Amino acid sequence: MSLSRRFLCTLSHSFPHKSTLFPFSRSRYFSTLAMSQKQRRGSGNREQKWQPKTKPNPVTSASASVDEAVTSKLGGLSISDGQVWKPKSYGTVAGSNAASAADVQTEKNNVDLSRIFLKPNLLENFKVDNSTYSLAQIRATFYPKFENEKSDQEIRIRMIEMVSKGLATLEVSLKHSGSLFMYAGNEGGAYAKNSFGNIYTAVGVFVLGRMFHEAWGSKAGEKQAQFNDFIERNRICISMELVTAVLGDHGQRPREDYAVVTAVTELGNGKPKFYSTPEVIAFCRKWRLPTNHVWLFSTRKSVTSFFAAYDLLCEEGTATSVCRALDEVADISAPGSKDHITVQGEILEGLVARIVSHESSKHMEEVLKDHPPPSADGAGMDLGPSLREICAANRLDEKQQIKALLQKVGSSFCPDHSDWCDSHSRNADRSVLTKFLQAHPADYSTAKLQEMIRLMKEKRFPAAFKCYHNFHKAESMSSDNLFYKMVIHVHSDSGFRRYQKEMRHKPGLWPLYRGFFVDVNLFKANKERAAGIAKSNNDIVGHVNNGSSTSTIDGLANEDANLMIKLKFLTYKLRTFLIRNGLSILFKDGPAAYRAYYLRQMKIWGTSAGKQRELSKMLDEWAVYIRRKCGNRQLSSAIYLSEAEPFLEQYAKRSPENQALIGSAGNLVKTEDFLAVVEGGMDEEGDLATEREEAPASLSPSVKDTIQKTEGLIVFFPGIPGCAKSALCKELLNTPGGLGDDRPVQSLMGDLIKGRYWPKIADECRKKPYSIILADKNAPNEEVWKQIENMCHSTRASAVPVIPDSEGTDSNPFALDALAVFMFRVLQRDNHPGNLDKSSPNVGYVMLMFYHLYDGKSRKYFEDELVERFGSLVKIPLLEPDRSPLPASLISVLEEGLNLYNLHTKRHGRLESNKGSYVQEWAKWEKKLRDTLSANAEYLNSIQVPFEFAVQQVSEQLRKIAKGDYTIPSTEKRKLGTVVFAAVDLPAAEIQGLLNKLSGMNSKAEAFLEDKPMDNFLRKAHVTLAHKKSHGVSAVASYGLYLHRQVPVELNALLFTDKMAALQAQLGSIDDEKIVSKNEWPHVTIWTGEGVPPKEANTLPQLLSEGKATVVEINPPLTVSGTVEFY
DSSP states (O other): OOOHHHHHHHHHHHHHHTOOOTTTOHHHHHHHHHHHHHHHHHHHTTOOOOOOOOOOHHHHHHHHHHHHIIIIIIISOEHHHHHEEEEEEOOOOOOOHHHHHHHTOOOOOOOOOOOOOOOOOHHTTTOOOTTTEEEEEEEEEEBOOOOOOOOOOHHHHHHHHHTTTTTTTEEEEESSSEEEEEEOOOOTTTESOOSSSSSHHHHHHHHHHHHHHHHGGGGGHHHHHHHHHHHHHEEEEEEEEESSSOOOSSSSSSSOOOOEEEEEEOOOOOSOOEEEEHHHHHHHHHHHHOOOOEEEEEEEEHHHHHHHHHHHHEEEEETHHHHHHHHHOOOOEEOSSSHHHTTTTOOOOEEEEEEETTHHHHHHHHHHHHSOOOOOOTTTSSOOOHHHHHHHHHHHOOOHHHHHHHHHHHHHOOOOOGGGSHHHHHHHOHHHHHHHSSSSSSSSHHHHHHHHHHHHHHHSSEEEEEEOGGGGGGGGGGGGGGEEEEEEOOOOOOOOOOOHHHHHHTTTTTOOBBBBEEEEEEEEOOOOHHHHHHHHHHHHHHHHTTTTSSOOSSOOOOHHHOOEEEEEEEHHHIIIIITTHEEEEEHHHHHHHHHHHHHHHHHHHTTHHHHHHHHHHHHHHHHHHHHHTTTTTTOGGTTTTTHHHHHHHHHTTTOOOHHHHHHHOOOOOOTTOOOOOOOGGOOOTTTOHHHHHHHHOOOOOTTOOOOOSSSEEEEEOOOOTTOOOOHHHHHHSSSSTTSSSSEEEEEEGGGGOOOOOOHHHHHHHHTTTTOOEEEEEEOHHHHHHHHHHHHHHHHHHHEEEEOOOOOOSOOOOSHHHHHHHHHHTTTTTOOOOOOOOOOOOOOOHHHHHHHHTTTTTOOHHHHHHHHHHHOOOOEEBBTTOOOOOOOOOHHHHHHHHHHHHHHHHOOOOOOOOSSSSSSHHHHHHHHHHHHHHHHHHHHHHHOOOOHHHHHHHHHHHHHHHTOOOEEEEEEEEOOOOOOOEEEEEEEEEEHHHHHHHHHHHHHHHHHHHHSSSSSHHSSEEEEEEEEHHHOOHHHHHGGGGGTOOEEEEEEEEEEEEEEEEEEEEEEEEEEEEEEOOOOSOOOOEEEEOOOOOOOGGGHHHHHTTOOEEEEEEEEEEEEEEEEEOOO
């Protein structure tokens, strides 16, 4: 037995029976888990056998009373006048023991749970002292959210490289369009992304329970109970994508309500261990749970073909075409038990590609061989009312819907409904978190969770730690033994990015998971118990994790192990992002603002010019249609497809081009009668109102971004004090002619504005919608940028970020030399309106505080994020390019200040520097900083560009943007545009030279070419290898292996008629492998007459055989070198 298991067993035996320090009897769990792991890993494919739980000892009358209270108050959800609603089994299977058990329940008396949980003095009287311990167990979680710092193109290149070298396999799965649902057993709980005990989890439990009936038929009740027992004893959480038509519209209303398992997690002592995909499939097939469609790519040819296939399909792909293409190019295809086309439809949200172990292909083959797809014993059986029927019958009240759903699930699967009690009763006082962090950790896991939460609070991460009463532990509650549930809710992606940076500096930190739920126990321990805990903790540290890390894969570096990319399809995005998410803009701000919104979205995605034109036409028509139909009453985003789907269906019928644009439409599922009642109109994923693309493609450098003269313009400054923004605003305000048009220019200085600054800017935009506003205030983070984005949407303005130019670092967009200049400038000020000048005692601390607002953002990320949000970027010249390096004394004092700032904030958070433990250190450092900057004044003045030059450059850049003569900078994120065909690109100059030479040698060639404007026509030349329409997606994708590689091409004949001409080509080899064109006749089309499409050149050999074409042999043949490319 391992140290961790001995520790836990020792604790469980040393405590009195009624003290439930470990809420789920860890000794029993770990002994079972040890056996389970040995069976799964050490005994080949020997089947595990379920063993029923040991029956608990009879409860006392007091505990029975408490249990009765939980059942009556919480299981029924609604109690009044002594009437108790009792959950009845969903009587769908004749002879089910579970069904009859529920029917014979007697009514229980209503006992007020406030006597157990809600006494105001219970937590208040629980004082933290040296005998206080906390125990935290992760109850449910999904994969950590890793934000890729590299561009999509860099990630793709790295993935291909790793697979090519045999270091890893690429795993690709379908992204079903639904919501995250996690299940840890009846007692373990059901969870949505950031909540529990609501309509989302009730729907999830119902769908999961119903799928057991579909899979097991008459054995469903028995298997449900076994499954609950198994995952609770082994502390397992299963995560699913829950896809229903009752929780609001995504990209397409599903034809059926279902779920697919996306992760299985062991929540033992230590980091959660996530099963590999082969293990997930084996687990699911054992329990007959639904699995997703998965493809594996383990060779260079297959992985390059995959990415090429996506590029071919990203703007028109549907479930049928995507699955067919991936089946053709993948090394292994493992179809899901739920076919996307059958249960959801043709509109496919996207694909998720991630790096997994290079052994995955072997493991997958073994699993697919040893675990064949299970049968569906319940197929064709009458399963009773469906989810939609139940919601329809109770559509007026959310609580009634929850009650009805849980009642129909049945007691064999969901005997305890306590998590769905009134949400206000569940809320616990905020002091739970404080006391949890103050108490001694009872085990290693608790210590690591405390470390994580302390760091997030100290760094002020955008996260909430919400605590609730744990009604499952009512029996064990006492004045010195308290139980709670904690939800760790990260509010924005920036929190995950910042946490990843902390993990790089502190490798021992546990990951920050999505869907993060923790059971917390606060208790008192006597001396003997405390000594046992301390001894066991000392033994367990260093051994607890047992290889359960989620951040490495078979020795891969963390960065590589977490490589993942999401690839979405335009047919989905046009519905969700362009139609659904644009509704509020269309109805509040009008068609012009809506048009600006969708054009910007398409530019961000890098949508091809042709698709942009087609979508613009369709969306303009949609805007007129829906405004005319709804008037001023905005269409609800939860049921937007009720109007959008019929419109799209009719639009698609007009032409094949429209059909390709829409993807699929029709067969609308009506939801108005059964839509679940969702508080606030939002779905659990939070994307019914807004949904932001996580990894948008780059904007094409050739696209011009025009600021219309009829719109306002907000110029804002993501900078640091001392970056000269106020001086710049003053100069711009006084520049004759403004920004080159007749729009008035005004400046609002943040230090002079009373109250909230950005709402004031919004008010000014509304009052003067066509003006240019210089927002003279630092705008340092995503929260402010989001406010500016919202301001633009609501006022039809555009925004331009103006930033100081700097090389930056890997973790901050501003390098130390820029920081030194900013500090130096601030200390030259007198009488600054914001009181940040040389008379301020803590200038250095304030400057470091602003500097750290950008912490965690590399320069590249900083600039890319601004460009993607606002479509433009202006840089303030700051430092001379040929300057000498920063003196060592300046580097030393800045680094000393950064270290002091880290110590101060770690201990005191945002407490000012004149308070706390480091007051003297701050005073000494502030003086040293001033002395050092003063001693290096000549150097600091010499490395700055002249201010007049900076003003001139900024003014010119802003004028270009205002005029529309502006090229959007590349963010170096690959444009995932449409690929239509593969070809060998040839140098047009060499082809032209060959024709000139041939004309001088052959009279027929000379006569043909003499009147042809070849210089105008022959600007590009290629040999087509395969075309998407003619040869299929996989045929074109197969050339991805040779992308950008050189291949010799021999040109040996000229064929022509009076309508067209082409050179006959013979392709060479790459790495001794012959390149073969899918065209029967490889050629280079050099000219076609007016109205003749280039593809007609394929007919030249046939015309030659019929005597209708002329051939001129090229002897000796000319060999040119070309490169394989996609077009």
